[in-house]
Amino acid sequence: MGFFDRLKQGLKKTGSLLKTDVRDLFKSEGRLIDEAFLEEIRAILFKTDMGYDAVEALVGEIAVKMRGRVVHIEELVDVLKVKLKELMAQPESPIEFAPSGPTAVMVCGVNGAGKTTSIAKLANLFKSQGKSVLLGAGDTFRAAAVEQLTIWSDRLGAPIVTGSPKAHPASVAYRAVEQALDQEIDVCVVDTAGRLQTQTDLMAELTKIRASMAKQIEGAPHEVLLVLDATTGQNGVSQASKFAEAAGCTGIVLAKLDGTAKGGVVVAIRQQFGLPVKYVGLGEGIDDLEPFVPDAFVDALFADVLSDPVTATN
The missing domain is CATH 3.40.50.300 (P-loop containing nucleotide triphosphate hydrolases)
Incomplete structure (x- = not known):
């Protein structure tokens, strides 16, 4: 497997949790972003152990950009991924090797x-x-x-x-x-x-x-x-x-x-x-x-959420 597939496989349990719970919030016609929805998505994100600060930042981003609108799951995932990549940003080099010697x-x-x-x-x-x-x-x-x-x-x-x-x-x-x-x-x-x-x-x-x-x-x-x-x-x-x-x-x-x-x-x-x-x-x-590559981590985390179409029976 390539790097992304290995990462996705490693995150399978966390990704499966997100896939099941997030998809359950939506139907094919979308979902109104109101206080009830924000509470539901907050509870789902807490399950992954992201911590209070990160969850509140993500929920706040959804509220600012989507409150009062009917949105589809793809739009929600896009907003979550962009904000999460911002929160996860870090220097690229995993190890700072000494310029000389061991x-x-x-x-x-x-x-x-x-x-x-x-x-x-x-x-x-x-x-x-x-x-x-x-x-x-x-x-x-x-x-x-x-x-x-x-x-x-x-x-x-x-x-x-x-x-x-x-x-x-x-x-x-x-x-x-x-x-x-x-x-x-x-x-x-x-x-x-x-x-x-x-x-x-x-x-x-x-x-x-x-x-x-x-x-x-x-x-x-x-x-x-x-x-x-x-x-x-x-x-x-x-x-x-x-x-x-x-x-x-x-x-x-x-x-x-x-x-x-x-x-x-x-x-x-x-x-x-x-x-x-x-x-x-x-x-x-x-x-x-x-x-660890933060952007790849975020993409792998949500990869399964959009792997199947949301239907009216969800």
């Missing part, structure tokens, strides 16, 4: 978010772009995490730096960046222990890891990516807030987007924190990670 990337997230698998997918993506990659197994408190990342490093042909059990993660990060420098590696991706945003001591540890990487390369880490599980919906927004503050996050990797009808959480994250969504996970395979 690009250092730190990855963080809560337990179970899909962090280790997302790191493997990132490494695979960088290698497909012709870049050499080194991994740093900074989750030293969970042996299974180190083992899992080591297995991925073998499969990908990417060297890995590990530490002894319970070693300080900052020391692993330091050595990973050091080895990347020595071996002239293009990208160094450092894992960190999965943690809850409420664990203040572990959150402080992220600051130490950042500092250790900066000792090797001025300005490192160049990117701090927060892996969020799309299936958590609005709870992911809370995670983004805490991690952004503790780790200085530069972007989001949204994992498991294909497993939820709450794909609208991407919009909530963009609205509330201004953090760009850099990559989205669209499946379980190693190649199922794509750079």
Whole structure:
């Protein structure tokens, strides 16, 4: 499948929700845009977890442009897509690579978010772009995490730096960046222990890891990516807030987007924190990670809504 079809497939659950609910509002002769309609469309948009601000902006746009008119579903979708693309606008480049030497990337997230698998997918993506990659197994408190990342490093042909059990993660990060420098590696991706945003001591540890990487390369880490599980919906927004503050996050990797009808959480994250969504996970395979393109996301989100004609029986 091409990129758009993969994205559409990944958003199938969210798109199906929109298709069913939005189409139920219309008949072939159209629908009057009144207060009752605005309340109905508001409730539908909330189901996708777009968040209050985004939903109110979208409903407000419909009210300004269509209130008092009888419109067809195609007109409504056009207005929603234009406004949503405006709300989702962000810089195009997913990763700011260092102008010279290794690009250092730190990855963080809560337990179970899909962090280790997302790191493997990132490494695979960088290698497909012709870049050499080194991994740093900074989750030293969970042996299974180190083992899992080591297995991925073998499969990908990417060297890995590990530490002894319970070693300080900052020391692993330091050595990973050091080895990347020595071996002239293009990208160094450092894992960190999965943690809850409420664990203040572990959150402080992220600051130490950042500092250790900066000792090797001025300005490192160049990117701090927060892996969020799309299936958590609005709870992911809370995670983004805490991690952004503790780790200085530069972007989001949204994992498991294909497993939820709450794909609208991407919009909530963009609205509330201004953090760009850099990559989205669209499946379980190693190649199922794509750079996030807002306009394509919006088009894919609404693609099924207009896939069939609305009939008088709807």
